[in-house]
Amino acid sequence: MSQGQKFFDDLGRLMNDAASVADGARREAETAIRGQMERVVNDLNLVKREDYDALRELVSIQGEEIEALRRELEAFKRRKKTT
Structure with missing residues (x-):
């Protein structure tokens, strides 16, 4: 495997890992926001x-x-x- 190909393979893995981390952070943020909104709605006695x-x-x-x-x-x- 050449140096250039290894570099691009490593870069691709790094980008995939970054995308996975970003997706996990997005899901965690959505869960936190959803929980907060449910508490607000419950407090309003709608x-x-x-x-x-x-x-x-x-x-x-x-x-x-x-x-x-x-x-x-x-x-x-x-x-x-x-x-």
Whole structure:
């Protein structure tokens, strides 16, 4: 193996090692940031999307029920006046 070829082989290995170290550092940083963001979100006491959607559906149904009861009450009042 010639000196030039050995140099480039060593340089290639060094670059691969550097890329592996950089990738490991990136993953470690992502994990740390993700953990910090989860703590922040938990401290804010935010509502989960599923819970919000379920409550929204419940409120919608109750709104419809209230409107139906109002119509029934008005009809009852009209019948009461005519009697």
